[in-house]
Amino acid sequence: MARERKRIDTAAISPLTVNRLSIYLRSLRRLLEEGVLRISSERLARRFNLSSAQIRKDLAQFGEFGVRGVGYDVAELVERLSSLLGLDRTHRIAIVGMGNIGTAIARFPAFNSGSFLVVAGFDNDPERIGRRIGPVVVRSTGELVDAIRETGARIGVIAVPADAALWVFARLAEAGVRAVLNFAPIALSTTAECRVKNVDLRVHLEELAFFLERPEGGVGV
Amino acid sequence: MARERKRIDTAAISPLTVNRLSIYLRSLRRLLEEGVLRISSERLARRFNLSSAQIRKDLAQFGEFGVRGVGYDVAELVERLSSLLGLDRTHRIAIVGMGNIGTAIARFPAFNSGSFLVVAGFDNDPERIGRRIGPVVVRSTGELVDAIRETGARIGVIAVPADAALWVFARLAEAGVRAVLNFAPIALSTTAECRVKNVDLRVHLEELAFFLERPEGGVGV
Numbered sequence: 001m002a003r004e005r006k007r008i009d010t011a012a013i014s015p016l017t018v019n020r021l022s023i024y025l026r027s028l029r030r031l032l033e034e035g036v037l038r039i040s041s042e043r044l045a046r047r048f049n050l051s052s053a054q055i056r057k058d059l060a061q062f063g064e065f066g067v068r069g070v071g072y073d074v075a076e077l078v079e080r081l082s083s084l085l086g087l088d089r090t091h092r093i094a095i096v097g098m099g100n101i102g103t104a105i106a107r108f109p110a111f112n113s114g115s116f117l118v119v120a121g122f123d124n125d126p127e128r129i130g131r132r133i134g135p136v137v138v139r140s141t142g143e144l145v146d147a148i149r150e151t152g153a154r155i156g157v158i159a160v161p162a163d164a165a166l167w168v169f170a171r172l173a174e175a176g177v178r179a180v181l182n183f184a185p186i187a188l189s190t191t192a193e194c195r196v197k198n199v200d201l202r203v204h205l206e207e208l209a210f211f212l213e214r215p216e217g218g219v220g221v
Numbered sequence: 222m223a224r225e226r227k228r229i230d231t232a233a234i235s236p237l238t239v240n241r242l243s244i245y246l247r248s249l250r251r252l253l254e255e256g257v258l259r260i261s262s263e264r265l266a267r268r269f270n271l272s273s274a275q276i277r278k279d280l281a282q283f284g285e286f287g288v289r290g291v292g293y294d295v296a297e298l299v300e301r302l303s304s305l306l307g308l309d310r311t312h313r314i315a316i317v318g319m320g321n322i323g324t325a326i327a328r329f330p331a332f333n334s335g336s337f338l339v340v341a342g343f344d345n346d347p348e349r350i351g352r353r354i355g356p357v358v359v360r361s362t363g364e365l366v367d368a369i370r371e372t373g374a375r376i377g378v379i380a381v382p383a384d385a386a387l388w389v390f391a392r393l394a395e396a397g398v399r400a401v402l403n404f405a406p407i408a409l410s411t412t413a414e415c416r417v418k419n420v421d422l423r424v425h426l427e428e429l430a431f432f433l434e435r436p437e438g439g440v441g442v
Contacts (some may be wrong), residue, residue: 015428022427026406049408086430093426104325110406110423115430154433155426179429181422185247185331187270195432197425202331202403202416205314205376206243207236208400209307209336211416214373 013061018085020058023050031074040071087115094120094148094177096168097159098128098138100119101201103185105157106134119151141168148175156178162186169194230329234282239306241279243306244271246302251294308336315341315369315398318380319349319359319391322404322422326378327355340372369396376400383407390415 027048031039041059045052056066059077062084066072082088093111095102098121103180104160105111106118112135121136123129139147148156156177158168165184173194182188184199190196248269252260262280266273277287280298283305287293296389303309314332319342326332327339333356342357343351349359360368369377377393379386379401386405393401394415403419405408411417 013431019424019430022424022431023408023421025427026423044441049410084431085427086433087427091430091433100325100328104321107321107424108422111426116426133387154431179433181425181429187244189270195429197429199420199422199425200244201326201329201420202247203240203243204402204420205332205337206246206306206308207239208313208376208402208416208418210243210305212307212312212400 017058017061020050020054021081021085023048024055024058024079025085025087028074028081032078036074038071039074040106041066043071060089072151076153081188082115089115090117091115091155092117092151092153093155093157094118094122094144094151094153094172095136095157095159096122096141096144096172097161097164097184098123098125098131098133099159101158102157103133105159106136116155119153122147144168145175146169148172148177155181156181158188160184169196227395238279238282241271241275242268242302242306245276245279245300246306246308249295249299249302253299258294259292262287264292276400303336310336311338312336312376313340313372313374314363314376314378315339315340315343315372315374315379315393316357316380317343317362317365317393318382318385318405319344319352320380323378324354325378326380337376340374341368342367365389365392366396367394369398376397376402379403379405379409381405390417398424431434 002076008116027044037042041052044050044055062080064072064077073111093116095106095118098106102121104220106121112118120137121133122141122144123138124141129140131138154177156172158165160168162185165182165186169188173191177194179195180188180197182196183201185202186199187198187216188196247364248265262273265271265276272337280293285298285301286294314337316327316339319327323342327342333339339356342354342359343362343365344359345362350361353357375398377398379389381389383406386403386407386409390401390409394412398415400416401409401418403417404422406423408419409417431436
């Protein structure tokens, strides 16, 4: 059955939707590995703890409709979502700050597979510069702008202390990085040139601690 | 000036509010270190990239009102928020999965300071069991339930592959853990016994990749 590829007004897609699409893609890839050829939204929802109504709604937004009683074609959906999410091309990642978090990210399989490739790591600690960590040899943060332009990295990971984060962010943007995953304990704002996702692990921990003594409520954070 | 401590209906506090309170606390602690005694909501907002109106609203909810023209007493606010967030007591953390992420978490200063203490680490890889990583000696995941009961850990960190996550979550809940930070690439749901915060790094990366080719919009994720 031929499907029309609906033209997408990407400015109208919310980050939450993109987040869900990414989760669907991962779940579908899993099914593909298991040899599953077709899946209904209900089965997908049950298997991966999702909402079947939301799945149908999200996919319909991109012109993907299941066949009644049969479901969706898994391989086709994987291809379509990969393309939609920009994952049919390689995205190069540069990590600034090669401490605990930076090192973990450099070695993390999810950041070094499929469409992602860690191509550079930076630090200002002489003990770390020159060491091989995961796929990179750590370079001095002083060389950041030039090195990133050389490697063509478009995604940056910031894993430096709060004091250094703003400066690093400015250098990354200057070097052509267009999207940043920020682990520094300070909020950075998305700019016209560079999109930011802040991940604040300490805050998550404190949120959990808050609810530890208070068993009321069952709302997931 | 004596303030009435407003009684708090904690079931009415949203996770987003708790998240902001945690950020205010960190910002205020910083000011305390710098010797700042009083601060207005506007100055706090400007300094730490927050919303002054939201600050006033959030603090008022807990009976904290600034003095017009003068602002808030920093030390008092730190004490009040620490108490509110349950951070005036020590919270013990157990980490399951001592790979890249688990190791980074075990060594992460923010997880081993103030009110937090990593007291146990588990893995099923014989190469890792018995090794010292950060403050713990890695134990076998088979001993998880007993070991956690011994250590009194109430917060768990899950850093295992997706396949193992549900089983680990069930064992943690069984052992008395009441809050979990989940890094496994599968969503876990908060239950009546145990609150969950899911942190999916791969999904964050894919969200960023989606927006790389599409410069429209300036909404932070």
